[in-house]
Amino acid sequence: MKIFTINLNTNLSKEISNKLEINKNLVIEKFKDGELLPKFTTSIRNEEVYLISQIKTSDDIIATCLTLDAAKRCGVGKINLVLPYMPYSRQDKLGDHIRSSIGAKMISDLFQSIGINQVISIDLHNDSIPGFFNCSFIHLNGNRIFKDYIKNLDIEDLCFVSPDQGAIKKNIDFSKSFPDSCLSVINKKRVKPNEIHSMELIGDVKDKNIIMVDDLIDTGHTLKKASILLKENGAKTIRAISTHGVLSGNAIENIETSELDELIISDTIDFNKKCDKIKVISSSEIIFKVIFNLSIKRSLAETDLINGSVSN
Numbered sequence: 001m002k003i004f005t006i007n008l009n010t011n012l013s014k015e016i017s018n019k020l021e022i023n024k025n026l027v028i029e030k031f032k033d034g035e036l037l038p039k040f041t042t043s044i045r046n047e048e049v050y051l052i053s054q055i056k057t058s059d060d061i062i063a064t065c066l067t068l069d070a071a072k073r074c075g076v077g078k079i080n081l082v083l084p085y086m087p088y089s090r091q092d093k094l095g096d097h098i099r100s101s102i103g104a105k106m107i108s109d110l111f112q113s114i115g116i117n118q119v120i121s122i123d124l125h126n127d128s129i130p131g132f133f134n135c136s137f138i139h140l141n142g143n144r145i146f147k148d149y150i151k152n153l154d155i156e157d158l159c160f161v162s163p164d165q166g167a168i169k170k171n172i173d174f175s176k177s178f179p180d181s182c183l184s185v186i187n188k189k190r191v192k193p194n195e196i197h198s199m200e201l202i203g204d205v206k207d208k209n210i211i212m213v214d215d216l217i218d219t220g221h222t223l224k225k226a227s228i229l230l231k232e233n234g235a236k237t238i239r240a241i242s243t244h245g246v247l248s249g250n251a252i253e254n255i256e257t258s259e260l261d262e263l264i265i266s267d268t269i270d271f272n273k274k275c276d277k278i279k280v281i282s283s284s285e286i287i288f289k290v291i292f293n294l295s296i297k298r299s300l301a302e303t304d305l306i307n308g309s310v311s312n
Helices: 011-017 058-073 103-114 143-153 163-173 219-230 249-256 284-295
Strands: 002-005 026-029 036-040 048-052 078-083 118-124 136-140 159-162 183-194 195-203 209-217 237-245 262-266 278-280
Touching: 002 011, 011 048, 011 284, 026 058, 036 058, 048 058, 048 163, 058 078, 058 103, 078 284, 118 195, 118 284, 136 284, 143 163, 143 237, 143 262, 143 278, 159 163, 163 183, 163 209, 183 219, 209 219, 219 237, 219 249
Parallel strands: 002 048, 048 078, 078 118, 118 136, 159 183, 159 209, 209 237, 237 262, 262 278
Antiparallel strands: 026 036, 183 195
């Protein structure tokens, strides 16, 4: 077994390298015209390979595809593609966008056309995405990254608030580790992407310490409006947990000017900006655990790492 990473210098890669031996014999050259050339400088013939790829930009997607192609041409035995953040995961259906693409399906087809045996990812935006793949797909539960941190805060009067209907399942799952907590929901209405028409709170948050759990944060506009609504309804403290810190546009400004006391994200997407309200917790531990369990052929159903069941 050999482990490689597309993004050797990210915080996540450094954290994983403290737990697993990351092979440094993958070089990705970039030419002046922007073209990329991945090269393995050690033999991987008939080897089982784990390729960890943190994807945020289109260049990252191309680098991943070219590296997969290089591995296949080297005679690799088995390729496990580790995608801490699944790109285009929010484009999982046509929805209200007629004559558009389904980005998550296209990306899955692209990776499979090159040749992969298994995919490992964390907190997909939609649980249906593994169905786009015709190979084994391991969907890791991102709540595992944050539970110990929240437990160590020893928060009283804890209330989990789902920031929209889609995040209810994650908040219920998280709340199971805190039997004395309660649950509320924010009903959010959008007029178009990244633009909210209205919000209403369902439940009582007066004198409660709030935690909102979601799979990702993009512009931060939703969290800012939600934090203001919660504060207006008497919340004492407000924290948010988002597995994937996309943080695009003026997200940092929105977080800094919100009523949030703390935003807790993981390092599935590399984060190097300065914001006193943001706490980063590494996802390296659950990635290490799943690779270790697979290496000793232990069933993941015996662990608490996965969301739902392992496909295929």
